Amino acid sequence: MNIRKMLGMIGITVALICVLGMSTHSPIKKPNVIIILSDDAGYADFGFTGLEHFDTPNIDRLAAEGVVCTSGYVTASVCCPSRAGLLTGRYQQRFGHEFNNFAVICDGYSPEDMGLDVSEKTIGDLMQAQGYKTMALGKWHMGDLPRYHPNNRGFDEFYGFLGGNRSYFPYPKGKGNGGQVMYHNKRRVDEPTELTYVTDDLTSAALNFIRQNKDNSFCIYLAYNAPHTPNEAKEEHLKKLNDIKNWRRKSYAAMTISMDENIGRIQKTLRELDIEKNTLLIFVNDNGGATNNGSDNGQYRGMKGSKWEGGIRVPFIFTWPGTLPAGVSYDQPVSALDLVSTSLAVAGGNCTDVKKLDGVNLIPYLQGKDKTSPHEILFWRRGVAAAVRRGKWKLIRSMGNPNLLFNLDKDASETVNVADKHPEVVRELLEKLKDWESELAPPKWKEGQKWENFQFKKHRMEVNTRKLERKYP
Numbered sequence: 001m002n003i004r005k006m007l008g009m010i011g012i013t014v015a016l017i018c019v020l021g022m023s024t025h026s027p028i029k030k031p032n033v034i035i036i037l038s039d040d041a042g043y044a045d046f047g048f049t050g051l052e053h054f055d056t057p058n059i060d061r062l063a064a065e066g067v068v069c070t071s072g073y074v075t076a077s078v079c080c081p082s083r084a085g086l087l088t089g090r091y092q093q094r095f096g097h098e099f100n101n102f103a104v105i106c107d108g109y110s111p112e113d114m115g116l117d118v119s120e121k122t123i124g125d126l127m128q129a130q131g132y133k134t135m136a137l138g139k140w141h142m143g144d145l146p147r148y149h150p151n152n153r154g155f156d157e158f159y160g161f162l163g164g165n166r167s168y169f170p171y172p173k174g175k176g177n178g179g180q181v182m183y184h185n186k187r188r189v190d191e192p193t194e195l196t197y198v199t200d201d202l203t204s205a206a207l208n209f210i211r212q213n214k215d216n217s218f219c220i221y222l223a224y225n226a227p228h229t230p231n232e233a234k235e236e237h238l239k240k241l242n243d244i245k246n247w248r249r250k251s252y253a254a255m256t257i258s259m260d261e262n263i264g265r266i267q268k269t270l271r272e273l274d275i276e277k278n279t280l281l282i283f284v285n286d287n288g289g290a291t292n293n294g295s296d297n298g299q300y301r302g303m304k305g306s307k308w309e310g311g312i313r314v315p316f317i318f319t320w321p322g323t324l325p326a327g328v329s330y331d332q333p334v335s336a337l338d339l340v341s342t343s344l345a346v347a348g349g350n351c352t353d354v355k356k357l358d359g360v361n362l363i364p365y366l367q368g369k370d371k372t373s374p375h376e377i378l379f380w381r382r383g384v385a386a387a388v389r390r391g392k393w394k395l396i397r398s399m400g401n402p403n404l405l406f407n408l409d410k411d412a413s414e415t416v417n418v419a420d421k422h423p424e425v426v427r428e429l430l431e432k433l434k435d436w437e438s439e440l441a442p443p444k445w446k447e448g449q450k451w452e453n454f455q456f457k458k459h460r461m462e463v464n465t466r467k468l469e470r471k472y473p
Contacts, residue, residue: 042289044298058264072316089340115143124154
């Protein structure tokens with residue numbers, strides 16, 4: 001054999017080895033995404049947002065190692081529609097999911113329609129399509145019927161409850177209604193033998209899923225019910241808080257400490273499995289602190305249920321070691337709407353096969369590569385009250401009340417209504433709001449006259465103390 005043929009055969013052999021070697025290697029693992037959602041927490045109730053009365057070291061670690069969005073918003077100031085916006089990346093009013101409780105069914109709809117519209121894709125659906133293993137945990141609140149069950153809405157695994165709240169401790173056998181019952185997928189959990197404290201149990205289920213899928217790309221939606229009512233805390237945490245005399249505040253603090261400890265368990269597991277740097281972890285709250293759970297919104301006016309900043313501006317952290325900067329504050333307005341678009345971009349997917357998303361991919365903004373604002377304008381509406389923010393200006397329109405306009409750069413606490421001084425801004429924002437509303441679907445259900453009255457009362461300028469705010473849930 002001459003030297004040329006020998007070299008040729010060696011070349012072919014090397015090429016075959018390379019091809020065979022490449023074919024036995026698994027493709028590069030796409031980054032994981034974990035969204036942690038707290039429930040009814042106050043804006044000022046974490047160390048990184050100014051808390052002084054108790055400690056949240058693990059959530060603060062997320063903030064120190066990631067980007068804190070100081071103007072982070074949700075799409076509604078109550079639980080159910082806020083989650084619908086987060087899960088779909090679309091304003092929930094586009095598909096009639098405007099109100100919180102399935103109390104009054106609107107004309108043209110039936111009990112079958114009381115849930116997250118089945119024509120809408122969830123983050124679970126979209127990440128499954130990118131090859132991800134998906135899991136939803138905790139509070140669902142997107143409808144109780146089988147068609148709305150998380151396993152039928154894009155999530156391979158589900159561990160949680162279908163309603164809006166439940167006890168943190170196990171129900172006795174046979175107790176608890178349909179929305180309160182804990183499920184593992186579609187199997188009812190035997191609570192007396194399988195549950196301990198729900199915040200702990202949700203985390204344990206999430207950790208099992210992470211360990212089982214450490215070699216896969218996974219997406220987790222972990223919706224803690226903490227620190228939503230009922231105020232039920234573990235004695236070991238209550239004992240640490242004897243300096244807090246108000247019982248409601250004390251139990252709320254203990255529930256928050258438990259959630260923080262469990263988020264620490266997740267961080268520890270990601271480090272132990274050496275997948276922390278390949279995981280985007282997002283922490284956000286579903287709406288402002290509630291009027292009845294002992295929460296504190298700090299400088300922000302209003303609470304859960306309102307269009308004041310205290311109702312819709314929430315703690316918001318993005319942590320991704322090595323990809324996002326650490327210890328940085330990002331001050332441009334961002335929204336829970338952005339979580340779907342951001343997760344899809346991280347997964348390498350696109351939005352060509354889904355309805356138009358209202359969110360954007362935040363990664364270039366958080367990295368400092370894109371210096372523009374992610375959102376030119378943001379909108380809110382629940383029945384008789386609506387709001388719009390564009391730049392420094394925020395307008396609240398509440399039926400029966402004067403239009404309210406605030407310069408958030410100068411007045412983040414919304415103490416001075418400057419509508420009379422800037423009529424042109426009021427006019428422009430009302431027109432923008434009207435244009436947005438023209439794109440929306442009619443609501444499928446409403447909450448009833450009592451809640452409309454609360455909306456009117458809570459958006460009066462004279463309701464300007466926490467004591468008064470707590471009168472109108």
